Amino acid sequence: MESDSDFYGDEEAVSVLEARVNDFDIVGWWDRRSGALNHSQYATHKPLPQPVPAGGLSSDPDEHQPGARRLSEAVDDFLARLPPATTDWRPGLDWIWISNPYAPPRRDQALTRFRKGGEERLVLFSEFYKMATASGARAAGGSLMALRRDISEERRETIADLRELAVACNVVMGKWMLFPEPGHVNEVWAKVARATANGELGITAKVDTRVRANKERLVCVYTQDFRDKDDVARVLNRMRDLELVMPGGKQIYYKSDAWTELGIYGGNDWGIAASTYSSNEIFRYIKTVATRAS
Incomplete structure (x- = not known):
């Protein structure tokens, strides 16, 4: 040369x-x-606190969609109406979802x-x-x-x-992803849905409807900002309490919505990692933070 x-x-x-x-x-x-x-509204690392509507609960603007839980609907009634194990996909019903009514309203993207x-x-x-x-x-x-x-x-x-x-552009949401087998999807989803409705997990959660009876399902547990590692860790820790994931067990992954919007999946041509965090990485982070605080 x-x-x-x-x-x-x-x-x-x-x-x-x-x-x-x-x-x-x-x-x-x-x-x-x-x-x-207008970048100024996105300049801070964490969103500024926003007032919760009168009554203490924030409604989901899409709650009247067929897959959504209504704010006035008891969680058990919602789970009975849309059990993911037997709720088939149809146009307009790709997902079943539930929002955290205690979360502040989401900003436009x-x-x-x-x-x-x-x-x-x-x-x-x-x-x-x-x-x-x-x-x-x-x-x-x-x-x-x-x-x-x-x-x-x-x-x-x-x-x-x-x-x-x-x-x-405020495309900062992300989600922990669970892939339960068909026989366990109702149990996993019930834990996620109840904890979300109680304000214990993230801002919303969803599960895909049934396409094939033997196909594992995707459950997404969303947090407000993928940059907020402490909040990402808090949600994972609560999922550990619910026995949805365990340190040293099968890993789960957290992915930003930004990557989903751009079609960045595993094995992509750019060589960009599809996930933002793994559960093992965040469990190590939790342990490190706890050690420093002690």
Whole structure:
């Protein structure tokens, strides 16, 4: 190899791509195209407390949808009306869900802006990755190691940009995911639903309706902000109390809604981890916090 340009591609292609990647301001990009985005309301790490409506309970604006629990409905009646083990999927009934009536009202999300801006950033990374790996086919030894470092660094920057955009657009919810077998889904869901209705878990929870009788089910337990590790840990700890997960047992995973909106799943082409946390990681965090406090 005679020069760096032989490794990375011709000089013009390299300069154009590097300029696009390095200069890409993901929030500003959408400001210029979609109008000014008011970032000040999203600036704090935790949402400011909001008043709970008179009566002490916050209603779900979608509570009249077929899969939702009505605020006036007893939890046992809700569970009897929509048992997940036998409630079949139909148009308009993809999920059964229950909201925490003690949680503050949720803030609006700029989902369209987030999806489009996030997809553009992923395209930039894909272009970088394709060019780099094409050049890497001719590389060996130290040059190949340098290439891998460059790809890893660009991946980290992509993730940081996507997280920044998620915060700016208020796409910050996330969820712990449980996958009970069909024979246990009613039991697992009942524990989650009751704890959610009592304000003991997160802001809402849902379970998918039945598509195939022998298919494991997905139960999502949502928290308000994936950046709030203490709250994520609090919810996991309560799930341990409910015997839904155990330290050292089968791991469960927490995933941000931002990644779901962008279609970032396991084995994706970008090499981006699909989950934000694992239960083992958060249990270690809980233990570390407890040790420091003692």
